[in-house]
Amino acid sequence: MTFKNKITNVQPLIPGGTTTITIGTGAKAPTMDRLQLILAPGASGTFNVSKINAIRCYANGRQFYVDGTGTVHNARRDYLGLFTATSELVLDFTEPNAKTAVEQYLSAIPLSMLQDFRVELDIDASASSGFTVAPIMHFRPPTQNPFIKKQFRMTQGFSAAGEQVIYLPNGPSGGKLVRVWIHEATAGNITSAELKARNVTGLEGTRVQFQNSQKHFGLVPQSGVLVMDFIEDGNLNGWFDTGALSEVELRLQGTAADAYTVYLEYLDPIGHL
Numbered sequence: 001m002t003f004k005n006k007i008t009n010v011q012p013l014i015p016g017g018t019t020t021i022t023i024g025t026g027a028k029a030p031t032m033d034r035l036q037l038i039l040a041p042g043a044s045g046t047f048n049v050s051k052i053n054a055i056r057c058y059a060n061g062r063q064f065y066v067d068g069t070g071t072v073h074n075a076r077r078d079y080l081g082l083f084t085a086t087s088e089l090v091l092d093f094t095e096p097n098a099k100t101a102v103e104q105y106l107s108a109i110p111l112s113m114l115q116d117f118r119v120e121l122d123i124d125a126s127a128s129s130g131f132t133v134a135p136i137m138h139f140r141p142p143t144q145n146p147f148i149k150k151q152f153r154m155t156q157g158f159s160a161a162g163e164q165v166i167y168l169p170n171g172p173s174g175g176k177l178v179r180v181w182i183h184e185a186t187a188g189n190i191t192s193a194e195l196k197a198r199n200v201t202g203l204e205g206t207r208v209q210f211q212n213s214q215k216h217f218g219l220v221p222q223s224g225v226l227v228m229d230f231i232e233d234g235n236l237n238g239w240f241d242t243g244a245l246s247e248v249e250l251r252l253q254g255t256a257a258d259a260y261t262v263y264l265e266y267l268d269p270i271g272h273l
Contacts, residue, residue, distance in 0.1 A: 007135035016125035029111035042130030107149035174242030175266035187224035197245035
């Protein structure tokens with residue numbers, strides 16, 4: 001059963017500033033499945049997910065989750081077929097489309113195993129004054145979850161069409177990769193992609209092939225976002241362990257010069273924080 005509690009340790013929100021939401025940790029702290037942030041506009045009514053410029057999560061003082069705008073974050077939930085609204089932001093640390101309950105909750109946050117946990121939101125300067133964020137934590141009794149969901153961001157620009165190669169973290173810097181999210185500056189620019197390591201191909205195909213395969217499992221491809229999804233069928237055993245590999249390459253075929261923002265979504269042992 002999942003319980004819900006309001007979180008009150010929220011720094012005052014300032015347009016153009018960064019606010020911090022702090023979650024209690026320690027021996028008796030619960031396991032957090034998701035954090036639902038209810039966004040309330042001020043008098044001029046200009047506060048919603050589009051006014052959140054960046055999202056960062058920290059555990060034990062280390063940054064383990066990096067995201068872009070609230071709109072970018074919601075596009076990921078749209079891809080997963082989950083409900084989104086401009087008036088709320090949901091940070092889900094579970095795998096909601098997993099085949100089993102064990103896999104679903106494998107990466108939920110065991111707050112009892114941490115010394116601190118906080119979320120930072122960068123607020124756009126155009127947000128109205130007087131706005132608020134009301135966090136609701138969805139949680140279960142304490143667990144000893146072995147993994148934590150990590151997300152890192154990298155950017156790269158290419159000055160010409162053709163094959164475009166991005167080198168991904170591997171070895172000690174790698175992990176159990178479950179998805180690669182590629183956000184294009186020009187929607188639809190990528191026509192095909194391949195992810196490989198030391199001549200071993202993890203995924204390859206055309207854009208249409210990737211997206212049609214994802215639709216078979218109820219996923220919803222988004223404009224301007226190409227997802228290489230190792231667990232599109234909900235089976236976490238499909239992850240691509242770049243921690244055990246070297247020379248991990250993301251090879252893209254682009255129709256023109258472009259700039260990409262790439263988000264790497266991992267499941268990683270919590271001891272690696």
